[in-house]
Amino acid sequence: MTQEIKAIVFDTFGTVVDWRGSIINDLGVWGEQQGVNVDWAELVDRWRDLYNPQKARVRSGELPWTNLDELHLEALKDVFEEMGLPLLDETRMLHINKVWHRLAGWSDASSGLHRLKREFIIGPLSNANVAILVNMAKHADLPWDNVFSCELFRHYKPDPETYLGVCKMLYLEPKAVMMCAAHNYDLAAARGQGLKTAFIPRPTEYGPGQTTDLKAEQDWDYVASDLNDLAVQLGC
Amino acid sequence: MTQEIKAIVFDTFGTVVDWRGSIINDLGVWGEQQGVNVDWAELVDRWRDLYNPQKARVRSGELPWTNLDELHLEALKDVFEEMGLPLLDETRMLHINKVWHRLAGWSDASSGLHRLKREFIIGPLSNANVAILVNMAKHADLPWDNVFSCELFRHYKPDPETYLGVCKMLYLEPKAVMMCAAHNYDLAAARGQGLKTAFIPRPTEYGPGQTTDLKAEQDWDYVASDLNDLAVQLGC
Numbered sequence: 001m002t003q004e005i006k007a008i009v010f011d012t013f014g015t016v017v018d019w020r021g022s023i024i025n026d027l028g029v030w031g032e033q034q035g036v037n038v039d040w041a042e043l044v045d046r047w048r049d050l051y052n053p054q055k056a057r058v059r060s061g062e063l064p065w066t067n068l069d070e071l072h073l074e075a076l077k078d079v080f081e082e083m084g085l086p087l088l089d090e091t092r093m094l095h096i097n098k099v100w101h102r103l104a105g106w107s108d109a110s111s112g113l114h115r116l117k118r119e120f121i122i123g124p125l126s127n128a129n130v131a132i133l134v135n136m137a138k139h140a141d142l143p144w145d146n147v148f149s150c151e152l153f154r155h156y157k158p159d160p161e162t163y164l165g166v167c168k169m170l171y172l173e174p175k176a177v178m179m180c181a182a183h184n185y186d187l188a189a190a191r192g193q194g195l196k197t198a199f200i201p202r203p204t205e206y207g208p209g210q211t212t213d214l215k216a217e218q219d220w221d222y223v224a225s226d227l228n229d230l231a232v233q234l235g236c
Numbered sequence: 237m238t239q240e241i242k243a244i245v246f247d248t249f250g251t252v253v254d255w256r257g258s259i260i261n262d263l264g265v266w267g268e269q270q271g272v273n274v275d276w277a278e279l280v281d282r283w284r285d286l287y288n289p290q291k292a293r294v295r296s297g298e299l300p301w302t303n304l305d306e307l308h309l310e311a312l313k314d315v316f317e318e319m320g321l322p323l324l325d326e327t328r329m330l331h332i333n334k335v336w337h338r339l340a341g342w343s344d345a346s347s348g349l350h351r352l353k354r355e356f357i358i359g360p361l362s363n364a365n366v367a368i369l370v371n372m373a374k375h376a377d378l379p380w381d382n383v384f385s386c387e388l389f390r391h392y393k394p395d396p397e398t399y400l401g402v403c404k405m406l407y408l409e410p411k412a413v414m415m416c417a418a419h420n421y422d423l424a425a426a427r428g429q430g431l432k433t434a435f436i437p438r439p440t441e442y443g444p445g446q447t448t449d450l451k452a453e454q455d456w457d458y459v460a461s462d463l464n465d466l467a468v469q470l471g472c
Contacts, residue, residue, distance in 0.1 A: 069407070121370055130405045134357055146370050147382045151405075157368050164415045169387075173307070 003198055005234075006172055007023075008116060009125035009148055010134065011157075011181035013149045014205040016113075016227075017103040017140060020044055021204075026099050036088065043079055045207070052076040055156045057125070064164065065154045067129035101135035106202065108142040112227025115236045117187070123148045125166055125179065127156050158189030180230065184217040193219075198222035198230055241432055241470075242408055244352060245361035245415035247393075248369065248443040250361070252330070252349075253339040253376060256280055257440075262335050272324065275368045279315055286311040291363070291392045301390045303365035309333045313391040326467075329416055336364065337371035342438065348463025359384045361402055361415065363392050393465035394425030403431070416466065420453040427454075432468055 005183055013019045023044045031038055054071045057063040077151050080087055087093065122145045124133050131149040137144055152157050153165040158168040167174050174194030181187050191197050197220040201208055215222045224230035246383055249255045261281045267274055286374045290307045293299040293452040306400040316323055320335050323329060352358050360369050365387040373380050390446055403410050410430030417423050418438040427433050452459045460466035 102366065127439060131407045134406065138357065138379060143379075144382070145373060146366065146380070170370065171367045222287065 005178050006174055006176045007048075007123070007166070007170055008180055009123050009178070011183060011186050012124045012126040012128060012136070013103075014202050015182040015200060016142060016156055017105050018049065018202075018205070020048070020207055022103040023099050025104075026102055027096060031094070034092065034094070034111075034215055035231040036141065038083075038085060043083065046079045046082060048073070050078060051183045054195070058156060059159065067126055067151050068100075069129055069132060071098065072100060074141060098135075101132050103136055105140040105142060106226070108228045110143075110225035112229075112231050114143055115228065115231035116234065117143050117145065119234065119236045120173035121145045121170065123166075125157070125162060126150065157186060160189070160193050161189050163190050163195055168215045175195070176185065178221065180227075183213050187220055188218065190221075195223045200224050200226060200230065203224050240412055241414050242412045243357035243359070243402070243406055244414045244416055244434070245359050245402055246349075246371070247415070247419060247422050248360045248364060249339075250415065250438050251418040251436060252378060253341050253372065254344045254438075254441070255336070255339050256443055257340040259335050263332060264353065266331070266436075270328065272328070274319075277384055277443075279300070279319065282315045282318060283311055285426065286314060294392060296456055304336070304363055305333065307433060308336060324401060330458040334371075337368050338375050339372055341376040341378060342462070344462035344464045346379075348467050350379055351464065351467035352470065353379050353381065355470065355472045356465065357367070357381045358400075359407065361393070361398060362386065370457060383438075393422060396425070397430050399426050399429045399431055416459065416463075419449050423456055424454065432457045434460060436460050450456050 153163040178196035179190035182199040187197040391397040414432035415426035416434040
């Protein structure tokens with residue numbers, strides 16, 4: 001099967017980068033410097049909670065296509081209100097919002113991707129917009145061949161247009177493209193369109209009490225402990 | 237000015253890769269192996285001659301959006317007819333058409349881009365579609381941060397939507413983005429939209445008798461002898 005796969009696309013938030021830990025760390029340091037006193041762990045959990053409802057509004061057509069930087073900013077203001085915090089000036093609100101551009105990779109991410117890049121076309125297939133993914137890649141040394149942002153397809157995962165959009169753009173059949181993710185729902189959607197699948201558990205993505213996606217829930221084509229292990233299994 | 241520039245986008249055909257020399261070489265070797273006896277230099281010159289008229293048909297709306305792989309295949313069949321050659325089977329016609337995915341960089345291209353990548357977001361801004369650019373980058377070791385194919389904007393250069401599309405996608409002002417090209421018309425169009433400009437002469441792009449684009453025709457922001465020289469001028 002390895003020989004059939006030409007491209008691997010990766011979920012990024014959770015699968016490649018540690019969004020929760022990075023945001024708590026980044027804004028914790030910045031908040032101290034700025035004298036902005038916020039419970040960043042509570043903020044990030046509330047912020048991420050608004051993500052699925054926001055995507056659902058885009059999917060249903062209630063909202064026209066809106067990219068993730070814009071959804072994040074709207075949600076951030078809502079979270080400030082929920083937490084009873086006064087809004088900061090625009091420069092500082094935008095600095096907080098751009099924290100998603102400054103996420104750190106899991107410890108295996110950069111090295112694993114460098115290995116996989118030798119044999120495969122690699123790219124994120126992420127709900128993040130292009131600017132987030134390009135800046136994140138510079139920050140975390142993620143050597144993508146191309147950024148397959150869902151912004152290109154104007155659909156959020158798990159809509160079929162995203163998985164099939166990558167195949168069409170690369171002139172590859174779905175079976176020649178593999179989706180790699182730490183989330184079973186993402187792989188189920190990719191498999192539904194004929195793509196190959198690889199699962200990597202990230203049991204602390206949501207913090208110490210995580211209860212979901214602790215293990216593979218279907219017989220995915222590959223199950224690996226991290227991206228370096230996936231590279232080994234694929235012969236890179 | 238250097239500090240203001242965050243991203244550099246590059247014309248690829250001619251500026252980064254030697255399309256004419258690569259195609260004559262690649263198909264020359266393949267033709268001998270296959271017993272396909274064609275004057276490849278004549279073929280490539282005729283093929284490229286059809287490029288501007290094809291783009292004009294898309295721009296005018298006579299053709300709906302059609303990507304470059306598809307335009308190339310249509311033009312290739314026309315060239316075979318012009319040259320009185322019988323069409324080959326589909327596999328071999330597609331192999332010839334995909335030669336644009338296998339182009340070699342000029343000798344300074346890979347090293348120069350690796351240097352520029354340290355300080356800037358770099359990507360092609362090319363009329364080629366994503367598949368051509370991704371495969372070409374693997375083949376020629378072009379370390380793009382992202383592929384800004386005109387396919388994303390469904391407009392061919394020099395339409396303003398292409399230059400401004402990059403800026404919008406990266407949330408950068410036009411003055412923070414520099415266009416690098418071996419073609420004065422491309423830089424003029426980029427400057428018209430407020431982008432910075434860098435010229436690199438490629439005096440043999442069209443072969444030994446080239447008469448156009450031998451030198452900078454305006455006071456571009458940078459004029460460099462090659463991509464390594466551009467890196468030096470930009471302090472990389």
